[in-house]
Amino acid sequence: MSGIDDLPPLRQVIGDFGLSARKSLGQNFLLDLNLTARIARVPGDLSGCDVLEVGPGPGGLTRGLLASGARRVLAVEKDARCIPALQQIAKAYPGRLKVLHGDALEIDVGAHLSGEVRVVANLPYNIGTELLVRWLTPPEWPPFWRSLTLMFQREVAQRIVAEPGSKAYGRLAILAQWRSDVRIALSLPPEAFTPPPKVSSAVVHLTALPAPRFAADAAMLSRVVAMAFNQRRKMLRAALKGMGPDIEDHLTAAGISPTERAEQVPLEGFCALARSLHNR
Ligand code: SAM
Numbered sequence: 106m107s108g109i110d111d112l113p114p115l116r117q118v119i120g121d122f123g124l125s126a127r128k129s130l131g132q133n134f135l136l137d138l139n140l141t142a143r144i145a146r147v148p149g150d151l152s153g154c155d156v157l158e159v160g161p162g163p164g165g166l167t168r169g170l171l172a173s174g175a176r177r178v179l180a181v182e183k184d185a186r187c188i189p190a191l192q193q194i195a196k197a198y199p200g201r202l203k204v205l206h207g208d209a210l211e212i213d214v215g216a217h218l219s220g221e222v223r224v225v226a227n228l229p230y231n232i233g234t235e236l237l238v239r240w241l242t243p244p245e246w247p248p249f250w251r252s253l254t255l256m257f258q259r260e261v262a263q264r265i266v267a268e269p270g271s272k273a274y275g276r277l278a279i280l281a282q283w284r285s286d287v288r289i290a291l292s293l294p295p296e297a298f299t300p301p302p303k304v305s306s307a308v309v310h311l312t313a314l315p316a317p318r319f320a321a322d323a324a325m326l327s328r329v330v331a332m333a334f335n336q337r338r339k340m341l342r343a344a345l346k347g348m349g350p351d352i353e354d355h356l357t358a359a360g361i362s363p364t365e366r367a368e369q370v371p372l373e374g375f376c377a378l379a380r381s382l383h384n385r
Contacts, residue, residue: 131229141169262307319376333367
């Protein structure tokens, strides 16, 4: 027994099902069920929610989510070895856990989720940023999710919550903060994981806003921000030359000095620039 449920401790699960961690799948497991229960509490009351979990592995966070009362959990796992361990959890929580075997970058989860959806995941680091960018840039807003509670390497977490003027400020901060509230909910040392990764980690909590903070066309904002930060040390009039010969006029119209660098421009400035460029 494990303290939060009647299932075996995770070390035993790993032994029983032969789940030795594979680096190629970004496998750094959380084996402390008190810790996974703490992460599961970050999004608040889950009793009325469907939760999407990417990469459940041996199921520590899955068990935290179910024990915290999540109405239903949809767990997408690429490693076939983990599926029987996850089925054991599904049996202990009848009708509340659905396990999909496959690649989270390819599976369409929409058909399996309904009502208020929250995403909670200890993501594999190799696909974490790609998944986050996809979730932040859906074809329509508000997105299918109400909140995202995601484990990242600490350096990535800092890029998500970064403010203008800091080295970490860039495309991720702007994409995330344009349409969500963001905060770092927990910081975790490498030893919290088995095996321990080389770097520290942090759980970021993002809550979708009903509408963007400032009006802008999503594709144009994404394009201009990517170009601006691609050459972040250059003055914006040079970094954004590719946007057209009249870029200085658009920068000025947006209230941005053409000699500023991307790092100094707040979210509102980038949105104004995207509007000016979109309307030309
Ligand atoms: N949630 C578990 C925990 O906290 O102990 C495991 C987290 S581990 C960092 C990442 C998990 O994602 C692994 O179980 C790995 O097999 C799985 N994974 C890796 N790539 C994936 C992908 N493309 N789609 C779905 N799962 C993936």
